[in-house]
Amino acid sequence: MLKGRFFGLIVPLIAITFGFIAGAIIMLLSGNNPITGYVALFQGVFGDTYYFGETLQRMTPLIFSGLAVAFAFRAGLLNIGVEGQLIVGWFTSVYVGFTFDLPMIIHLPMALAAGALAGALWGFVPGLLKARFEVHEVIVTIMMNYIAMHVVNSIIRTYFIDSAQRTEIIAPTASLASDWLMQITQFSRLHWGFLLAIAACFVMWFILWKTKRGFELRSVGYNKNASAYSGMSVKGNIILSMSISGAFAGVGGAMLGLGTYQYANILPSFTNYGFDGIAVALLGASSSLGIFFSAFLFGALKEGANNMQAAAGIAPELVEIIIAFIIFFVASSYLIRWIYSRLQSKKGAK
Amino acid sequence: MDVILNVLYIIVPAALIAATPLLLTALGGLFSERSGIVNIGLEGLMVMGAFGGIVGTLYFESIGFGALSPWMGIVVAIILSAIFSLFHAVASIAFRADQIVSGVALNFLALGLTVFIVREVFGRGQTDTISDRIFTTTVPILSDIPLIGPMFFTRMFLTTYIAIGIVFVVWYVVFKTPFGLRLRSVGEHPMAADTMGIKVNRLRYIGVMLSGAFGGAGGAVFAITSAGNFAGGTIVGQGFMALAVLIFGKWHPFGALGAAIFFGFAQALGTSAQQLPGLSSIPQVYFLILPYVLTILALAGFVGKADPPKALNTPYEKGSR
Numbered sequence: 001m002l003k004g005r006f007f008g009l010i011v012p013l014i015a016i017t018f019g020f021i022a023g024a025i026i027m028l029l030s031g032n033n034p035i036t037g038y039v040a041l042f043q044g045v046f047g048d049t050y051y052f053g054e055t056l057q058r059m060t061p062l063i064f065s066g067l068a069v070a071f072a073f074r075a076g077l078l079n080i081g082v083e084g085q086l087i088v089g090w091f092t093s094v095y096v097g098f099t100f101d102l103p104m105i106i107h108l109p110m111a112l113a114a115g116a117l118a119g120a121l122w123g124f125v126p127g128l129l130k131a132r133f134e135v136h137e138v139i140v141t142i143m144m145n146y147i148a149m150h151v152v153n154s155i156i157r158t159y160f161i162d163s164a165q166r167t168e169i170i171a172p173t174a175s176l177a178s179d180w181l182m183q184i185t186q187f188s189r190l191h192w193g194f195l196l197a198i199a200a201c202f203v204m205w206f207i208l209w210k211t212k213r214g215f216e217l218r219s220v221g222y223n224k225n226a227s228a229y230s231g232m233s234v235k236g237n238i239i240l241s242m243s244i245s246g247a248f249a250g251v252g253g254a255m256l257g258l259g260t261y262q263y264a265n266i267l268p269s270f271t272n273y274g275f276d277g278i279a280v281a282l283l284g285a286s287s288s289l290g291i292f293f294s295a296f297l298f299g300a301l302k303e304g305a306n307n308m309q310a311a312a313g314i315a316p317e318l319v320e321i322i323i324a325f326i327i328f329f330v331a332s333s334y335l336i337r338w339i340y341s342r343l344q345s346k347k348g349a350k
Numbered sequence: 351m352d353v354i355l356n357v358l359y360i361i362v363p364a365a366l367i368a369a370t371p372l373l374l375t376a377l378g379g380l381f382s383e384r385s386g387i388v389n390i391g392l393e394g395l396m397v398m399g400a401f402g403g404i405v406g407t408l409y410f411e412s413i414g415f416g417a418l419s420p421w422m423g424i425v426v427a428i429i430l431s432a433i434f435s436l437f438h439a440v441a442s443i444a445f446r447a448d449q450i451v452s453g454v455a456l457n458f459l460a461l462g463l464t465v466f467i468v469r470e471v472f473g474r475g476q477t478d479t480i481s482d483r484i485f486t487t488t489v490p491i492l493s494d495i496p497l498i499g500p501m502f503f504t505r506m507f508l509t510t511y512i513a514i515g516i517v518f519v520v521w522y523v524v525f526k527t528p529f530g531l532r533l534r535s536v537g538e539h540p541m542a543a544d545t546m547g548i549k550v551n552r553l554r555y556i557g558v559m560l561s562g563a564f565g566g567a568g569g570a571v572f573a574i575t576s577a578g579n580f581a582g583g584t585i586v587g588q589g590f591m592a593l594a595v596l597i598f599g600k601w602h603p604f605g606a607l608g609a610a611i612f613f614g615f616a617q618a619l620g621t622s623a624q625q626l627p628g629l630s631s632i633p634q635v636y637f638l639i640l641p642y643v644l645t646i647l648a649l650a651g652f653v654g655k656a657d658p659p660k661a662l663n664t665p666y667e668k669g670s671r
Contacts, residue, residue, distance in 0.1 A: 026463075026466070030466075030467075030470050031470075078448075078450055078451075080390075080450075080454070129646070129649070129650050133649075133650045133651055135646075135649040135650050135651075136649070136658075138390070138450055139593070139594070139597060139645070139649060140646050140649060142390075142590050142593070143590075143594065143642035143643075143645050143646050144642075144646075146587060146590070146638075146639065146642045147639045147642050147643065150635050150638040150639050151635060151639065153635075154633060154634070154635035154638075158633070268583070269583060269586050275454065275457075275458070278451065278454055279458075282451060315465070315466045315469035315470055317461075317462045317463075317465040317466035317469065317582075318462070318466055319462075320458055320459075320461060320462030320465075320466075321459060321462035321463055321466060323458060323462075324455050324456075324458035324459035324462055325455075325459070327451065327454065327455035327458065328437065328441055328447070328452065328455045328459070330451075331441060331445075331447035331448050331451040331452050331455060332441050332445035332446075332447040332452075333447075334445050334446045334447070335444075335445040
């Protein structure tokens with residue numbers, strides 16, 4: 001039969017290929033040249049150190065939202081609420097960033113922790129409802145997304161509106177901005193958060209694979225009943241994993257607030273970082289390394305889309321279509337397995 | 351007393367109008383979920399419906415159908431969304447994809463595809479505005495009834511009455527016909543249904559495609575009556591709210607009707623609270639989050655327990671037990 005490790009790699013690769021083929025077909029149907037389009041896309045990522053810096057900046061919150069989705073997924077939960085957790089994390093970290101006057105060594109960690117805490121709280125509620133009342137976390141987290149957006153918008157509008165649609169800028173002592181990273185990337189918005197994101201990949205790997213708690217979380221994800229039988233607290237682990245997942249998402253929001261934008265603004269609609277996190281986690285097979293690479297792919301697609309429009313005149317939404325197809329194909333891995341086993345059995349017959 | 355009546359004369363029509371797209375889409379979700387397929391993709395189906403409705407209306411306007419165009423636009427939306435829903439159906443039924451993930455992908459795809467096409471065709475992020483809208487009507491005799499007349503029969507869209515009529519049709523189909531019985535059996539216990547010779551997967555395809563048709567109608571009605579054109583931000587969250595309506599209405603057509611009117615009420619309060627005496631001091635945000643908070647409370651069992659169909663979110667494999 002199929003080897004797990006081999007298939008863990010082959011499904012995402014085939015899904016990506018299919019996604020790009022679907023994108024090419026749509027470019028052809030809409031009268032564009034797919035080769036020109038993809039070349040422009042590629043150049044929009046690697047053509048210039050500025051573009052590359054922006055790509056890394058874009059993938060930073062995606063790593064966090066991907067980790068958040070994956071962490072819950074490992075415990076058998078689907079956290080669609082990363083979007084809302086990210087929004088509250090964004091606002092809370094910025095709030096700490098512009099309210100307090102502290103030395104950087106305290107201020108920055110405090111702002112990050114505030115973001116993590118807010119996200120954790122937003123994950124704790126659906127976790128608690130799931131554990132206590134057996135309410136499906138998917139619906140609760142979707143509802144929590146809207147509550148997060150409306151509440152944060154209202155708080156900014158009522159108390160913290162500075163200029164236009166945003167809060168004031170955070171103090172430099174809470175900022176992740178890096179002159180050095182900006183300079184080597186021709187003044188892109190790349191910030192220290194990128195290194196934090198890499199560190200976060202290690203943190204997730206460590207929690208899941210090197211601690212007793214992580215073993216329990218994964219065990220609950222595999223088989224609830226067996227875990228309960230062997231004395232683990234299924235409910236406790238559900239609440240914990242949703243909270244940690246929310247904390248990852250909250251720090252992802254802090255990346256936007258303390259790194260990219262330096263402020264929080266009134267959101268007319270969702271940021272989509274949370275939903276993209278589902279795609280990142282799925283494609284990355286919920287592993288730290290996989291998430292890093294898939295966050296890079298999606299960050300690059302989104303950054304390259306700008307150049308695709310500028311240089312080849314193709315609407316940037318093409319990238320969203322490609323991403324949607326990639327998710328479809330990853331989710332339909334049964335199809336890929338089925339085709340593969342058919343090919344194998346044909347070989348066997350010869 | 352007069353003040354209260356005047357408030358009701360503003361709020362009730364606004365609530366019913368806001369409830370209409372939610373109701374239509376939730377009825378679609380009912381068919382899909384009663385057959386055992388979760389449909390988080392209602393949002394995407396509404397997006398596709400809004401797109402089809404507006405583009406269809408623009409097309410029929412341009413070839414001279416006049417006031418008939420928006421109605422034909424709605425038909426286009428229904429067909430387009432029913433076909434589009436096949437993505438979700440094939441992925442979750444034939445390829446046994448996780449239904450929630452597939453629904454999420456459907457939302458992505460709908461928004462990506464429609465805005466992409468709009469940009470390619472119109473050269474900017476939104477379509478032209480339709481000129482032949484469906485206008486509000488005042489029903490001749492009924493509107494003269496004291497009290498009720500001004501609330502329910504003045505400045506209403508015909509689509510609202512049609513949608514409420516459809517609720518009764520859906521109720522009859524789901525609970526009084528053999529088709530409805532089969533559909534529900536597939537959602538509750540697919541193996542037992544299969545044993546009785548019911549084609550599980552075929553019914554599930556029908557359920558999902560009906561959700562596409564109804565979701566498309568909901569999106570088109572919203573776009574044609576409220577928005578007037580289509581852009582990436584035309585449908586923001588109405589599909590998810592329709593899902594909430596379905597759950598809050600306990601997967602029942604009349605429940606959905608009540609929930610849709612209630613959610614429409616919350617929406618109407620949110621948008622018109624500022625003009626109303628006594629409510630203008632309450633921050634708008636409370637009205638905005640009200641439907642979502644209530645859905646969570648309903649799910650947690652504080653507003654009456656809602657039990658989903660038993661086989662929801664599980665692919666059916668012949669011969670498995």
